[in-house]
Amino acid sequence: MASINYKAKGVVFDIQRFSVNDGPGIRTIVFLKGCPLRCQWCSNPESQRVAPDVLFDASECIRCGKCANVCPHGAIKPENPGHVHRDICVGCGECVGVCPTGALILKGEVSTVEEVIRQLKKDTVMYRKSGGGITLSGGEPLVQWEFATELLKACKAQGWNTAIETTGYGSSEAIESVIPWIDYVLLDCKSRDTNVHKKYVGVDNELIGKNSVHIAELGKNTIIRVPTIPGVNATEEDFRKIAEFAKTLSGVDTIHILPYHRYGENKYKLLDRDYPMGQIKELHAEDVEIFKDILEQYGFKCLIGG
Numbered sequence: 052m053a054s055i056n057y058k059a060k061g062v063v064f065d066i067q068r069f070s071v072n073d074g075p076g077i078r079t080i081v082f083l084k085g086c087p088l089r090c091q092w093c094s095n096p097e098s099q100r101v102a103p104d105v106l107f108d109a110s111e112c113i114r115c116g117k118c119a120n121v122c123p124h125g126a127i128k129p130e131n132p133g134h135v136h137r138d139i140c141v142g143c144g145e146c147v148g149v150c151p152t153g154a155l156i157l158k159g160e161v162s163t164v165e166e167v168i169r170q171l172k173k174d175t176v177m178y179r180k181s182g183g184g185i186t187l188s189g190g191e192p193l194v195q196w197e198f199a200t201e202l203l204k205a206c207k208a209q210g211w212n213t214a215i216e217t218t219g220y221g222s223s224e225a226i227e228s229v230i231p232w233i234d235y236v237l238l239d240c241k242s243r244d245t246n247v248h249k250k251y252v253g254v255d256n257e258l259i260g261k262n263s264v265h266i267a268e269l270g271k272n273t274i275i276r277v278p279t280i281p282g283v284n285a286t287e288e289d290f291r292k293i294a295e296f297a298k299t300l301s302g303v304d305t306i307h308i309l310p311y312h313r314y315g316e317n318k319y320k321l322l323d324r325d326y327p328m329g330q331i332k333e334l335h336a337e338d339v340e341i342f343k344d345i346l347e348q349y350g351f352k353c354l355i356g357g
């Protein structure tokens with residue numbers, strides 16, 4: 052049995068129970084902070100920094116000024132209460148603790164492996180009965196790879212099935228540490244065009260391509276997921292290129308199409324940021340059927356959603 056550091060600490064911004072979309076069975080999703088990518092359609096912008104973030108809902112604010120009075124770093128000015136100077140804020144949460152209306156919400160908390168496992172244990176019976184388990188998500192879980200490794204080792208010690216949602220962007224050290232503890236890898240593939248990738252994701256796709264091959268060779272159940280975004284990759288040509296690439300990945304036989312949605316739009320407002328996708332309309336299942344047909348022609352099992 053591998054030794055486990057139950058005192059290892061990481062920054063977790065959410066734990067969601069009863070998910071049926073992020074791996075087999077009914078699962079609990081542990082969301083880790085930090086992501087090196089900046090996908091313009093990101094629906095979890097509060098995950099991007101590793102440090103905790105404060106969301107501010109101006110519609111709930113009564114301008115009492117308590118947040119500005121208590122902030123030890125001067126990140127909220129008395130003349131503009133509630134508005135956080137994000138370059139100064141360290142995510143200590145003092146302001147959230149004194150806000151009387153819930154206008155300030157802390158996203159991200161330093162937790163130990165032991166604390167997270169205690170929460171996950173609530174659903175042990177459900178994991179067993181449904182064939183489910185734990186999924187690590189983010190952000191990009193490979194950013195906090197040392198914490199992720201200890202957490203996964205602890206999940207395995209409980210006998211739980213494990214999955215990871217990853218962009219594939221991380222060091223080989225992180226991949227070799229984390230992936231051996233995983234049963235299912237849900238691996239993103241956004242675009243095979245490196246210039247398009249750099250423009251809309253913030254990094255080129257060279258490292259991700261190399262890591263995708265590496266991850267597939269580690270012999271886990273690997274499912275490719277394609278966030279399908281108008282103006283970025285929602286064309287037949289893009290899907291043919293993605294299918295050709297997926298054909299080179301050892302053991303991959305399933306691709307999930309994730310149609311673009313705008314669920315994260317309001318969070319940008321709460322972070323005082325503009326929504327990068329402007330007015331681009333959501334896609335629905337019927338809009339991406341054509342891409343499903345293409346992937347099936349290449350011999351892949353294909354699911355819309357997932």
Ligand code: SF4
Pocket residue numbers: 105121122123124125126127135139140141142143144145146147
């Ligand atoms: S989280 Fe801490 S540093 Fe950030 S604004 Fe609130 S009190 Fe200030």
Ligand code: SF4
Pocket residue numbers: 111112113114115116117118119132133149150151152153154155
């Ligand atoms: S403490 Fe809450 S309600 Fe009061 S000014 Fe700050 S954000 Fe607004």
